[in-house]
Amino acid sequence: GAVVSQHPSWVICKSGTSVKIECRSLDFQATTMFWYRQFPKQSLMLMATSNEGSKATYEQGVEKDKFLINHASLTLSTLTVTSAHPEDSSFYICSASPSDRAVSYEQYFGPGTRLTVT
Amino acid sequence: AQKITQTQPGMFVQEKEAVTLDCTYDTSDQSYGLFWYKQPSSGEMIFLIYQGSYDEQNATEGRYSLNFQKARKSANLVISASQLGDSAMYFCAMRQPRVTGNQFYFGTGTSLTVIP
Numbered sequence: 001g002a003v004v005s006q007h008p009s010w011v012i013c014k015s016g017t018s019v020k021i022e023c024r025s026l027d028f029q030a031t032t033m034f035w036y037r038q039f040p041k042q043s044l045m046l047m048a049t050s051n052e053g054s055k056a057t058y059e060q061g062v063e064k065d066k067f068l069i070n071h072a073s074l075t076l077s078t079l080t081v082t083s084a085h086p087e088d089s090s091f092y093i094c095s096a097s098p099s100d101r102a103v104s105y106e107q108y109f110g111p112g113t114r115l116t117v118t
Numbered sequence: 119a120q121k122i123t124q125t126q127p128g129m130f131v132q133e134k135e136a137v138t139l140d141c142t143y144d145t146s147d148q149s150y151g152l153f154w155y156k157q158p159s160s161g162e163m164i165f166l167i168y169q170g171s172y173d174e175q176n177a178t179e180g181r182y183s184l185n186f187q188k189a190r191k192s193a194n195l196v197i198s199a200s201q202l203g204d205s206a207m208y209f210c211a212m213r214q215p216r217v218t219g220n221q222f223y224f225g226t227g228t229s230l231t232v233i234p
Contacts, residue, residue, distance in 0.1 A: 034222065036224075042226070042227075043209060043224045043225060043226045043227050044163075044209065044224045045224075046221070046222055046223070046224075049221075091161060093161075093163065095163070106165070106168075107165075107222065108165070109155075109162060109163035109164075109165075110162075111160075111161065111162045112161045112162065114161075
């Protein structure tokens with residue numbers, strides 16, 4: 001149980017285009033999903049916290065208009081990188097916290113999406 | 119200020135030996151959670167172990183145990199009987215509750231290599 005999927009697993013796009021990444025909790029409902037970014041050989045950096053039915057909470061320094069997050073249902077959150085540039089190339093990882101846990105400390109990670117902007 | 123500090127960028131351990139990966143954290147909250155994750159070269163983050171700030175006993179999960187020293191704000195991961203498959207990056211993380219939901223912070227990671 002507690003499987004999180006991401007689609008696509010990797011994507012190459014041209015500079016100036018937009019890319020949408022999907023994060024799905026397959027066998028549980030997730031009120032909260034998180035989006036992280038990871039550069040090679042570095043740690044995960046939390047970009048934003050996404051709550052179902054409300055606006056995402058972005059971390060300091062993360063551009064809201066560039067990284068659009070939508071959490072339309074309890075099993076799906078999407079991250080759209082708008083007008084992508086080469087510096088947006090990175091490994092994007094989502095995670096989801098189950099809604100039905102009394103102590104919602106758990107988060108289950110997706111396999112990640114590798115974005116390359118040319 | 120760095121919330122999670124992992125001072126060992128790389129570690130080596132002989133197969134079947136035990137190894138300790140260090141983690142210290144910084145918080146003034148009373149309620150928080152500490153995690154360890156494993157990230158193999160494939161990229162997925164694998165949950166290993168959790169310790170709540172109010173838990174009096176050290177958490178254990180199979181070959182993993184968390185040496186929780188609250189006064190020193192340390193949460194070291196101990197892997198016993200290392201296996202070749204344990205070679206990976208290991209991240210220490212902390213959860214802090216916020217009005218808007220839980221906040222997670224990750225350390226910079228430790229690369230563990232198990233030597234046959």
